[in-house]
Amino acid sequence: MAFMKKSNGSRRSPFAAVLVIAAGLALTGGGYAATTAAVAETAAPAAADAAQLDTGHKLFLANCASCHGKNAEGTNNAPSLIGVGAASVEFQVDSGRMPAQASGPQIQKKYPQFTADQIDAMAAWVATLAPGPAIPTDAQLEANGNATRGGELFRINCAMCHNAVGAGGALTEGKYAPSLVGVPADHIYEAMLTGPQNMPVFNDANLTPADKKDIITYLKYVESNPSAGGYELGNLGPVAEGLFIWIFGLGLIVAITIWLGAKSN
Amino acid sequence: MSKTNSPDAEHDYSGGLAVIAADKIQDPGLEPHRVRMTDKSKKHEKAASRQVTAMFVASAIGSAFAIYAYFAFPLTDDLGSVRNNTVLLGLGITLGLLGIGIGAVHWAKTLMPDNEVSEPRHQTRGSEEVRARAIEIIKLADSESGFSRRKLIRRSLYGALALFPLPAIMLFGDLGPNPGDTLRHTMWKKGTRLAKDPTGTPIKASDVTIGSVFHVIPEGLADLEHHKLEEKAKAAVLLVRLDPADIKESEERKTWSYDGIVAYSKICTHVGCPVALYEQHTHHLLCPCHQSTFDVTDACKVVFGPASRPLPQLPITVDAEGYLIAQSDFTEPVGPSFWER
Numbered sequence: 085m086a087f088m089k090k091s092n093g094s095r096r097s098p099f100a101a102v103l104v105i106a107a108g109l110a111l112t113g114g115g116y117a118a119t120t121a122a123v124a125e126t127a128a129p130a131a132a133d134a135a136q137l138d139t140g141h142k143l144f145l146a147n148c149a150s151c152h153g154k155n156a157e158g159t160n161n162a163p164s165l166i167g168v169g170a171a172s173v174e175f176q177v178d179s180g181r182m183p184a185q186a187s188g189p190q191i192q193k194k195y196p197q198f199t200a201d202q203i204d205a206m207a208a209w210v211a212t213l214a215p216g217p218a219i220p221t222d223a224q225l226e227a228n229g230n231a232t233r234g235g236e237l238f239r240i241n242c243a244m245c246h247n248a249v250g251a252g253g254a255l256t257e258g259k260y261a262p263s264l265v266g267v268p269a270d271h272i273y274e275a276m277l278t279g280p281q282n283m284p285v286f287n288d289a290n291l292t293p294a295d296k297k298d299i300i301t302y303l304k305y306v307e308s309n310p311s312a313g314g315y316e317l318g319n320l321g322p323v324a325e326g327l328f329i330w331i332f333g334l335g336l337i338v339a340i341t342i343w344l345g346a347k348s349n
Numbered sequence: 350m351s352k353t354n355s356p357d358a359e360h361d362y363s364g365g366l367a368v369i370a371a372d373k374i375q376d377p378g379l380e381p382h383r384v385r386m387t388d389k390s391k392k393h394e395k396a397a398s399r400q401v402t403a404m405f406v407a408s409a410i411g412s413a414f415a416i417y418a419y420f421a422f423p424l425t426d427d428l429g430s431v432r433n434n435t436v437l438l439g440l441g442i443t444l445g446l447l448g449i450g451i452g453a454v455h456w457a458k459t460l461m462p463d464n465e466v467s468e469p470r471h472q473t474r475g476s477e478e479v480r481a482r483a484i485e486i487i488k489l490a491d492s493e494s495g496f497s498r499r500k501l502i503r504r505s506l507y508g509a510l511a512l513f514p515l516p517a518i519m520l521f522g523d524l525g526p527n528p529g530d531t532l533r534h535t536m537w538k539k540g541t542r543l544a545k546d547p548t549g550t551p552i553k554a555s556d557v558t559i560g561s562v563f564h565v566i567p568e569g570l571a572d573l574e575h576h577k578l579e580e581k582a583k584a585a586v587l588l589v590r591l592d593p594a595d596i597k598e599s600e601e602r603k604t605w606s607y608d609g610i611v612a613y614s615k616i617c618t619h620v621g622c623p624v625a626l627y628e629q630h631t632h633h634l635l636c637p638c639h640q641s642t643f644d645v646t647d648a649c650k651v652v653f654g655p656a657s658r659p660l661p662q663l664p665i666t667v668d669a670e671g672y673l674i675a676q677s678d679f680t681e682p683v684g685p686s687f688w689e690r
Contacts, residue, residue, distance in 0.1 A: 240546050240564050244625040244637055255628060256635055256642055256653070279560050282628040284589075289556030290545070290563055312431040348385050348458040 133208065140209030143202055147183050156213055161187075168278065169216020170207035175274035177203045179267075189258030190281060217277045224293050225269040227304035234302030237295055241286060249306045251319035255282065265307055269300045379465050387459045397459035401452050408448025415441025532690075533682045535567075535583040537663060542568035543588060543612065543673040551672045552588070557610050560629045563588040565612065567675070583683055585615040586663055587625060588673070589645055591632060597647045605664040607673065612663040613649045616684040617641055619656040634660070657686070 145154065151162035158164030165172075176182035180194040198206070207219060239248060247253050250264030259282055264272065273296055279285035291299070317324040386393040418437035424430055475483075491497055542551040546564040549571030557563060565586040573580060593609040605611075613634070617624045622638035627645070633652065634643040641654030649660035661683050664676035682690055 236547055241562075244623065253637070255626060256631070256633055256640075259628065261626075279629055282630050284562035284627050284629045285558060285560040287556070287558050287561055289553070290561060310429045310432055312428040314432055314436060344454060347383070348387070348463075349383075 136205045137209050137212060139202070140205035140207070143198070143206050144209055147197075148206070151184070156210065165210050165213065167214035167216045168210065170211040170219045171217040171274040172278040172280070173207035173210045174203055174219050175271055175278060175280055177206060179271050181280070190260065193262070217274075220270060220273045220277070220293075220296075224297060225273055225300065226297070227269060227301045229294065229297040229301035231298070231302045231305040234295075234298030234300070234305075237291065238299050238302050241291065242299070245283075247319060247321075249319050250303050264303055267303075269304070272300055272303065379467070382465060385459065385463060388463075394460065397455070401456040401460070404448045404452030404455060406448075408445050408452065411441050411444025411446075411448055413441075415445060417441075532583075532684075532687055535678055535683060536570060536580045537567055537584055537586075537675045537678045539675065539677050540668070541675045542668070543586065543665065543675065544568040544571070546585070547571065553671045554607055554610060554667045554673050555671060557588060557590045557673075559590050559592060559609070561588075561590055562625075562627045564615070564625065582616070582621075585623065586612050587615045587627065587634070588612045589627060589632075591646060595632065595646050599648065602648065602662065602664075604666075605662055605676070607666055610665065610673065611645065612665045612673075612675075613643075613645070613660040614663065614679060614683040616660075617656055618651075618658040618660060618685060619654070621684045624660065 144152075144156070148156075148165075151159060152165050153159050153162075156165035158166075177198055178196055178200075180196045181191045183197060184191045185194055186192075196203075210216075211218070238246075238250075242250075245253055245255065245261035246264055247261075252261050252263035254260050261283070275283060276286040276291060276296055276299070277288075286296075311319070317328055387397045388394075415438055418434070418441050422430065422433040422437055424434050496503060543563075543565045544551050544567065546566045549566065549568060551568055552563055552565070565588045566581060567584050570577065570580055570584065588610065589612075590608075590610045596606065596609065596611065598606065615623050615625055617636045617638065619636065619639055619641050622636050624634050624636040624641070624643065626635035626637055627633075628635070632645045634645055634649065636642070636654065636656070639655050641656035642652050643649040643656070643660050644652050648662065651657070651659060661679045661681050663679055665673055666676055668674045
């Protein structure tokens, strides 16, 4: 309740104050439990940007500032968030990578810690710091592009790390390119746009929004169509397939050979 | 096992080239015969007979199923149909063949007679009569054909046989010609624009933001009619923009980059895989084949793995319209080592 009063003081319009109270109630009423979703839903669409920004700022100070700095200027532990854009915030927080669980070669995915509205609020606030990539629209994310072209672009730009069908792969010193199976379209789009962690950036001049749509279409196509060549064994290629045939194929041949040579009792 | 191998028989015949050692370890003879369950009890015999029959019946079912699967799961435009067709057809044929094999072996092992039998080996050397007869036949053939007598025929035959393999040796020439200096040059030359793979769209320096990676081909490669893949295999380039403060550049290479944008050959100097796993924060380029790692900030020197040379750098600059262009071809051959390198 304390922070609600503080923010109230900084607003001039009484209308805004009402909205801040509404947003504050939505937030505090639900606490940090997942049950806020239903309450926030009623308040958020009506909320003016000012209220949302304020909520975002508060959430940032409470959850992100300890590493990224009070003004998102970055510290020794974490990069500056000035100019990373709303897309970066939604990718990192909605995929559960942020707030980071532990330091290590790579920040791991986990269950997201915030509701969609809280994430939107943080993304909106970070976007005000400096211009940066925006959250893609629903039309950009629809998997109705050209899968063949998407496949070619994916093989040229992505497959060396993420594997030809997006099964993921190893990088150096404990880092890895994650599997793209089951990753929602907005995360794929935002990752290309912002280049999270060690992934390079693929801006709109490199892969146009149409290119990105085609890549998403390809990944969703691969996901929903069975492999023509039989069981995928994780789609990891010669390592998994070789291991399987050495253990089970050769094992079967050895077993048959022993049976052939054994006397019947 | 056989009696003729015993030491006292050693002097009776020649063993040809085989080395016959005196049998220091005495021949233990045959193991005592073990009577099988199927010989002892009628019940087991019947069971074995049923098992063999069952295997043959399973084989027949497998073959019939393969025919059924071929028609019931036809190949259509749907990729999934390929999988069903192959897997089920294959399982049917496998059962068909495996059933016959296992049934036959089981039959032989359990129901056919299993008395141990030993057979002595033949001598390697033929008998004196057979050897004399062979020499007689050869001499007769020689005198009848006149091979020794007709020198002209014999020598002309030798000549013909000596020349016969020569055309084959000549055909080996078609494996060439030698590559000449094609391994030392690529499509890049002064003023060639850097273009996006696969579309061939030229790239502006302003498009390449920090942390970006562009997979680059020379402009015009996409329109090549012939040797497109050969040219691409040599000319492929990776374009990265770094913070200029991060780059360690030697004096001579100071002019090779443009405002932090550097271009390196994408072909690994180890065995030529495309090196394209770029880590944005460590600035390491990793080759997926053998984990050679190159440091993009430090002239792509090898920091790990089997590659022996840094990746060659393509000197770049911008033209009047702001597009990235090559200053020249690579200054050294790209890709793995070759004999004349």
